[in-house]
Amino acid sequence: MVFFSTFTKEKFEKIMNQTDKLFLLDAYALIYRAYYAFIKSPRINSKGFNTSAILGFVNTLQELINKENPTHIGVAFDPSGPTFRHEAFEQYKAHREETPEAIRLAVPIIKDIIRAYRIPILEVSGFEADDVIGTLATEAGKKGITTYMMTPDKDYGQLVSENVFMYRPKYGDKEFEVLGVEEVKSKYEISSPTQVIDLLGLMGDSSDNIPGCPGVGEKTAQKLIAQFGSIENMLENTDQLKGALKTKVETNKEMITFSKFLATIKIDVPIELKMDELVREEPNEDELRKIFEELEFRTLIDRIFKKEKKQVNEAPQQGDLFGFFTPVGQVEEKYSNLTSLEELNYDYQLIDNEEKRANFIQNILTFDIVSLDTETTGTDPISAELVGMSFSVAENQAYYIPVPPKREEAQKIVNELRPVFENENSVKVGQNMKYDMLVLQNYGVEVKGKLFDTMVAHYVLQPELRHGMDYLAEIYLNYKTIHIDELIGPKGKNQKNMRDLPPEQVYKYACEDADVTLKLKNKLEKELKENDIEDLFYNIEMPLVPVLAYIERNGMKLDLDALKQTSEDFTTRMGNIENEIYSLAGMEFNISSPKQVGEVLFEKLKVVEKAKKTKTGQYSTSEDVLESLRSKHPVVEKILDYRGLKKLLSTYVDSLPQLIDPTTGKIHTSFNQTVTATGRLSSSNPNLQNIPVRDEDGKEIRRAFIPDDNCLFFSADYSQIELRIMAHLSEDKNMIDAFLSGYDIHAATAAKIYKIDISEVSKDMRRKAKTANFGIIYGISVFGLAERMGVDRKEAKELIDGYFETYPSVKEYMDKSIKVAKKNGYVETIFNRKRYLPDINSHNAVVRGYAERNAINAPIQGSAADIIKVAMINIYNRFKKENVQAKMILQVHDELNFSVPANEKELVEQIVIEEMERAYKMHVPLKADCGWGNNWLEAH
Numbered sequence: 005m006v007f008f009s010t011f012t013k014e015k016f017e018k019i020m021n022q023t024d025k026l027f028l029l030d031a032y033a034l035i036y037r038a039y040y041a042f043i044k045s046p047r048i049n050s051k052g053f054n055t056s057a058i059l060g061f062v063n064t065l066q067e068l069i070n071k072e073n074p075t076h077i078g079v080a081f082d083p084s085g086p087t088f089r090h091e092a093f094e095q096y097k098a099h100r101e102e103t104p105e106a107i108r109l110a111v112p113i114i115k116d117i118i119r120a121y122r123i124p125i126l127e128v129s130g131f132e133a134d135d136v137i138g139t140l141a142t143e144a145g146k147k148g149i150t151t152y153m154m155t156p157d158k159d160y161g162q163l164v165s166e167n168v169f170m171y172r173p174k175y176g177d178k179e180f181e182v183l184g185v186e187e188v189k190s191k192y193e194i195s196s197p198t199q200v201i202d203l204l205g206l207m208g209d210s211s212d213n214i215p216g217c218p219g220v221g222e223k224t225a226q227k228l229i230a231q232f233g234s235i236e237n238m239l240e241n242t243d244q245l246k247g248a249l250k251t252k253v254e255t256n257k258e259m260i261t262f263s264k265f266l267a268t269i270k271i272d273v274p275i276e277l278k279m280d281e282l283v284r285e286e287p288n289e290d291e292l293r294k295i296f297e298e299l300e301f302r303t304l305i306d307r308i309f310k311k312e313k314k315q316v317n318e319a320p321q322q323g324d325l326f327g328f329f330t331p332v333g334q335v336e337e338k339y340s341n342l343t344s345l346e347e348l349n350y351d352y353q354l355i356d357n358e359e360k361r362a363n364f365i366q367n368i369l370t371f372d373i374v375s376l377d378t379e380t381t382g383t384d385p386i387s388a389e390l391v392g393m394s395f396s397v398a399e400n401q402a403y404y405i406p407v408p409p410k411r412e413e414a415q416k417i418v419n420e421l422r423p424v425f426e427n428e429n430s431v432k433v434g435q436n437m438k439y440d441m442l443v444l445q446n447y448g449v450e451v452k453g454k455l456f457d458t459m460v461a462h463y464v465l466q467p468e469l470r471h472g473m474d475y476l477a478e479i480y481l482n483y484k485t486i487h488i489d490e491l492i493g494p495k496g497k498n499q500k501n502m503r504d505l506p507p508e509q510v511y512k513y514a515c516e517d518a519d520v521t522l523k524l525k526n527k528l529e530k531e532l533k534e535n536d537i538e539d540l541f542y543n544i545e546m547p548l549v550p551v552l553a554y555i556e557r558n559g560m561k562l563d564l565d566a567l568k569q570t571s572e573d574f575t576t577r578m579g580n581i582e583n584e585i586y587s588l589a590g591m592e593f594n595i596s597s598p599k600q601v602g603e604v605l606f607e608k609l610k611v612v613e614k615a616k617k618t619k620t621g622q623y624s625t626s627e628d629v630l631e632s633l634r635s636k637h638p639v640v641e642k643i644l645d646y647r648g649l650k651k652l653l654s655t656y657v658d659s660l661p662q663l664i665d666p667t668t669g670k671i672h673t674s675f676n677q678t679v680t681a682t683g684r685l686s687s688s689n690p691n692l693q694n695i696p697v698r699d700e701d702g703k704e705i706r707r708a709f710i711p712d713d714n715c716l717f718f719s720a721d722y723s724q725i726e727l728r729i730m731a732h733l734s735e736d737k738n739m740i741d742a743f744l745s746g747y748d749i750h751a752a753t754a755a756k757i758y759k760i761d762i763s764e765v766s767k768d769m770r771r772k773a774k775t776a777n778f779g780i781i782y783g784i785s786v787f788g789l790a791e792r793m794g795v796d797r798k799e800a801k802e803l804i805d806g807y808f809e810t811y812p813s814v815k816e817y818m819d820k821s822i823k824v825a826k827k828n829g830y831v832e833t834i835f836n837r838k839r840y841l842p843d844i845n846s847h848n849a850v851v852r853g854y855a856e857r858n859a860i861n862a863p864i865q866g867s868a869a870d871i872i873k874v875a876m877i878n879i880y881n882r883f884k885k886e887n888v889q890a891k892m893i894l895q896v897h898d899e900l901n902f903s904v905p906a907n908e909k910e911l912v913e914q915i916v917i918e919e920m921e922r923a924y925k926m927h928v929p930l931k932a933d934c935g936w937g938n939n940w941l942e943a944h
Contacts, residue, residue: 023075024075024149024150024279025072025073025075025076025150025152026074026075026076026077026078026141026144026149026150026151026152026279027074027078027151027152027154027171028078028080028126028137028140028141028151028152028153028154029065029068029078029079029080029154029155030080030133030137030155030157030160031061031079031080031082031114032081032133033155033156034060034064034155034156034173035057035060035061035110035111036057037060037156037173038057038058038059038063039056039057039060039104039106039110041056041060042060043056043851043854046106046842047059048468048469048840048842049299049300049469050300050469050479052842053109053299054106054109054110054842055299055300055301056106056110057110057114058110058113058114058117058299059299059304061110061114062117062301062304063304064173065118065121066304066308068154068173069284071180074152074284075283075284076149076282076283076284077123077124077282077284078123078124078125078126078140078282079123079124080125080126080127080137081115081127081133082127082132083127083128083129083130083131103848104843104846104847104848104851105846105847106843106846106851113295113299116291117292117295120287121287121288121292122284122285122286124281124282126140126275128273128274131273134155134157134159134160134269135269135270135271135273136273137153137155137160137163137269138160138163138270138271138273139270139272139273139275140277141153142163142165142168142271143277144167144279145165145166145168147277150167151167151168151169152168152169152170152171153168153170153171154171154173155171155172155173156172156173158204159200159201159204159209159267159269160269161183161188161191161192162198162199162267162269163197163269164183164184164185164187164188164197165185166185169182169184170183170188185197188200192226193226193230194229194230195230195233199234200267201264201267201268202229202234202235202264203222203225203226203229204263204267205260205261205263205266206220206224206228206229206260207220207221207224208220209267214263214267215259215263216259216263217253217256217259218256219248219249220249220252220253221613222614223613223614224249231244232244235264239253239257239260242254289309293309297342300475302474302478342478342483343481343482343483343484344483344484345485345512345516349400350400350401351400351402352401352403352404352512352516353402353403353404353511353515354404354406354507355404355405356405356507361417362420364395364405365420365421365423365424368395368397368424369423369424369427371397372429373430373433373525374397374430374431374433375397375402375432375433375434375519375521375525376393376394376395376425376432376433376434376440376518377393377394377434377440377514377517377521378390378392378393378394378439378440378444379391379394379502379510380443380502381502381503384689385438385439385443385446385556386442386446386557386559386665386667386668387665387667388443389409389414389446389503390418390446390447391406391502391503391510392407392507392510392511393405393421393514394511394514394517394518395424395518396515396518396519396521396522398522399523399526400519402514402515402516402518403518404507404514404515405421406507406511414447415447415448418447418448418449425444425449425450425451426449427452428452428453431453431454431456432451432453432455432456433457433522433525434455434456434458435458435476435517435521437451438457438552438553438675441549441550441553442553442556442557445553451550454542454546455546455549455550456525456529456546457545457546458473458476458525459471459472459473459678460541460545460678461525461528461529461532461541462476462524462528462678463545463678464532464537464540464541464837465528465531465532465535465537466840467681467683467837467839467840468840471678473517473520473521473524477520477523477524480523480524481524481527483520485516485517485520486512488513491505491509491510491513492504492505535838536836537837537838539835539836540835540836540837544870544874545677547877548677548876548877549677551876551877551892552677554880555892555893555894555895556672556673556674556675557672558891558893558903559665559668559671559672559893560672560709560893560894561709561711561712561903562660562664562710563707563708563710563939564661564708566939567657567660570657570704570707570708571653571658574649574652574657575653578646578649578653581645581649582646584642585642585643588637588638588639588642589608589609590608595643598622598625601623601625601643602615602622602625603623605623605625605633605637605639605640606623609637609639611633611636611639611640612636616629625643627644627647630643630644631644632791648696648701649701652696652701652702652705656690656695660690660708663689663690671690673687673689673690673691673692673894674687675687675895676688680869681839681862682865682866682869683833683837683865683869683870683873684865684866684897685869685895692894692896693896693897695896697944703941704941706939706940706941706944707939707940707942708940709901709939709940710939710940711893711902711904711938711939712891712903714905715890715903715904715906716904716905716906716909716937716938716943717901717902717904717936717939717942717943718901718902718904718909718913718916718934718935718936719899719900719902719934719935719936719937719940719943720899720901720902720916720917720933720934720935721898721933721944722868722871722872722898722899722930722931723931723933724749724931725868725872725898725930726865726868727743727749727777727778728743728928728929728930728931729834729867729871729926730781730814730817731927731928732834732927733817733834733864733867734811734813734814734816734817735927736811736817738756738810739813739814739928740927740928744929747762748770749777750770750773750774750777751765751773753774753776753807753810753811754769754770754773756806757773757776757803757806757807757809757810771793772793775789775792775793776803776804776807779792782861783818783856783857783860783861786801786804787800789803789804821859821860822844822856822859822860824859825841825844825856825859826845829844831858831859832863833862833863833866833867833870834863834867834870834924835870837866839858839863841855841858841862842855843855844859868897868898871923871924871930872895872900872920872923874924875900875920875923876895878919878923879915879919879920880892882915883915886915888908888911888912888915889908890902890903890904890908890912891903899944900916901940901943902916909936913934916932916934917934
């Protein structure tokens with residue numbers, strides 16, 4: 005749905021149905037937007053190439069074409085050399101950071117893609133893209149051609165006219181936005197779109213280094229334009245101004261006039277509007293496929309080319325870009341350069357009777373390596389039932405054993421195969437083996453022997469990439485697998501269940517899974533050796549798989565009465581806070597509407613003079629923004645309180661009961677071993693690692709997590725593990741001494757920074773030292789530390805300087821980490837887990853700074869993650885060895901939780917603390933704290 009603001013849907017649809025519809029795209033504006041949208045989780049392909057800008061641009065282009073079906077289209081680029089603005093004003097865009105390397109490398113490829121779409125590239129030497137678009141759009145508008153300028157940049161508002169519109173792209177959860185004359189006037193509170201030039205001339209534009217008038221912001225500029233109509237008229241009548249504003253304007257007359265010149269988009273660039281050359285043509289599918297496959301845009305290829313099969317003479321639907329292409333079946337055969345099953349000399353067998361099973365089992369027990377996979381009725385392993393099992397022991401050979409729906413018959417077949425699964429002498433190979441292990445546990449079978457999980461192996465090798473089997477098959481084997489939706493249909497209410505299909509339709513798909521997984525194992529094990537990360541994989545990640553399966557199977561009990569009470573309390577408090585907000589605001593409004601909250605805070609209450617706005621022109625009311633305004637007005641704190649309670653209610657309090665498994669009566673979160681780049685585990689369905697623990701409301705949710713009947717809740721967590729790892733890695737003598745002395749590290753840090761005895765350290769000094777301790781190892785800046793501590797920058801700088809004076813080797817470690825990253829392109833944990841940092845040598849300071857902070861922190865956070873994994877494995881093995889009945893039920897970062905029978909209290913505490921504290925020997929001891937209770941809150 006397009007975001008229309010005051011632009012009515014009827015009016016928009018009327019325009020869209022007219023004959024000619026010209027779209028002109030501002031390439032660099034869209035490319036930069038796409039790149040920075042992915043800055044925290046860049047899209048890197050298997051060759052290490054950053055494809056963020058390309059993928060984002062293509063997605064935007066493709067969605068535009070599908071959605072709006074333009075009859076004419078062109079993409080404008082800035083020239084490679086300087087423009088007339090640079091010649092007139094040397095500082096024009098001079099302060100901009102150097103273009104990130106990823107964008108520089110992406111632009112030629114994006115141009116190739118545009119050419120493959122057969123879309124004209126518009127570029128004129130000496131003029132920017134907005135001048136080119138301005139000239140063409142103005143000429144097209146005069147000729148009555150409906151024209152859309154696609155860009156996020158506000159300066160295009162000056163070009164809007166009766167037939168020319170701004171078309172702002174989607175961003176995050178914001179939809180497309182179309183701005184006509186009335187929308188521009190309303191958005192910027194001006195009487196004519198051309199006054200956008202005056203607005204920018206006065207307030208300036210930091211992104212283009214247009215200086216404007218110093219001290220004049222958007223609100224003041226709008227008032228001046230409303231009063232005088234234009235910059236020229238204002239400068240002729242400065243006697244009507246008063247005070248400081250008059251002085252500012254009169255002092256900067258030349259700068260204001262020049263700023264207007266810089267902000268004016270030219271409409272007389274030497275380029276001719278040739279509509280016949282802008283007609284949208286059929287893309288070169290051959291070339292597009294070739295480029296997309298090289299970039300590894302598999303999902304994009306599927307989305308664009310893998311359409312429903314059409315009759316050759318079927319007319320394309322409006323908006324269907326590829327309606328004129330060859331039917332899908334022919335397309336796949338003609339264009340795919342990936343091998344498929346039918347091109348292989350394969351031997352896949354359906355083992356569908358008792359005699360065949362007996363022969364198969366006798367044969368497979370002679371092999372040392374067995375690849376296995378399960379086909380099931382669903383994706384939740386706790387409730388899923390087996391539909392069949394596939395096995396492979398040699399490449400291009402595999403076997404599928406179907407399992408009937410009747411439980412007794414299914415159990416009989418699984419029991420026959422038990423010797424295969426429980427053979428401790430054979431290596432079991434799988435993709436996401438934890439799932440298969442949990443499903444088999446539903447039938448009383450424990451997978452034994454060494455494990456090789458191809459998904460985890462690839463994660464260890466390339467933590468930032470995808471790890472799905474289909475993707476890995478394409479990258480490592482140049483092979484296109486049979487996709488599940490080819491069997492059961494696309495996702496949705498009409499999708500079939502695997503059990504709905506006869507074994508004859510399933511067996512090739514299932515056999516291929518086991519076969520491909522074995523082939524991937526043969527490739528990946530070599531890479532593990534070449535990259536010197538076999539120990540990490542075989543001694544930590546693989547032994548962890550059964551531990552995670554065990555924890556997930558154990559599940560956690562919920563106190564539903566406690567949750568109900570919490571829900572009622574939160575709802576009552578929200579009602580009270582709501583009334584307080586209305587009272588403080590002097591009006592009622594929708595507190596859940598960011599738009600209305602912004603209008604109340606920044607227009608009615610004027611909490612700040614110049615409020616930050618989103619890309620769509622709406623006031624930004626994100627949590628970060630409101631936190632920075634907390635002290636400006638009491639209503640801000642109340643809005644934050646209201647939002648916090650609402651989020652806790654919807655995410656946890658009211659949602660957790662819905663996730664209880666009806667059979668077990670527990671919730672069974674899923675631990676994700678291959679998601680975070682740092683090595684940390686994450687959890688989902690539900691995500692129990694994001695429950696807030698710092699505020700009382702977040703803690704209250706923990707009260708609902710209880711142990712099994714007649715058991716106690718036991719919680720143990722590492723004390724200051726990241727600081728201890730920093731002491732170990734940096735080998736800083738003062739920090740090591742502080743830990744070895746047994747002093748409170750934050751008090752000891754404060755004493756050294758302030759040069760006082762530890763007994764004289766106040767609570768405030770300790771608080772500041774604690775903030776510094778944790779902030780600095782995350783690469784916090786002076787500004788960030790000042791903001792976090794609520795002090796001025798001078799004090800923050802003194803604190804950081806004092807910190808590095810106290811712990812000089814910490815600074816040396818940080819500098820060394822960055823240096824190592826620049827040399828190697830990655831950093832490592834103490835267990836050799838690699839974190840790749842492709843932007844570490846970027847010439848763009850923003851991009852490089854993000855990579856440098858990761859270079860400092862990734863070895864610390866990753867080592868902490870590795871250490872607790874070692875502890876989990878050792879505790880699990882001790883419990884099994886000593887026949888302990890207590891259960892490990894949850895891991896949250898540095899914390900482990902258990903349900904413990906009362907008679908095992910002392911034993912479990914001893915085992916857990918012992919194994920946590922000796923998981924890894926460092927220059928300073930690991931320390932674990934623990935607690936007991938009737939629920940999670942009491943224990944922690």
